[in-house]
Amino acid sequence: MGTIFTKIMAGEIPAKIVYQDDQSLAFRDIDPKAPTHILVIPRQEIPNLGAATAADETLLGHLLIVAHKVAEQEGIAAGGYRLVINNGANAGQAVPHIHIHVLGGRRLGWPPG
């Protein structure tokens, strides 16, 4: 199996990686929706939140810590930023590998469309 993110993790598809550790990877979105738009993904291939289990709690929490670390690195933490997880069809999830969008660098509207 696997998705486009599997190929990015394997280095088979180039990506602008901004952070990585043993559990996660963060790279720039290829089609940015804000001046800063980064995707934080677990190395473990979990398709969506429905597929996550209690065993993944620490990993999912880790992704939030990484998201903030990346926001600080990008200089958007102080001004504020948004984290988004599109989960399932109605949310527009296109890649079945859990990912957190880190969006910032401009004023973000609410509610999202």
Ligand code: 5GP
């Ligand atoms: P989703 O819609 O599933 O929440 O978000 C998937 C995201 O992955 C989209 O924002 C899309 O632009 C991004 N994406 C899709 N393919 C690639 C790729 O090959 N490289 C990078 N860097 N981002 C991708």
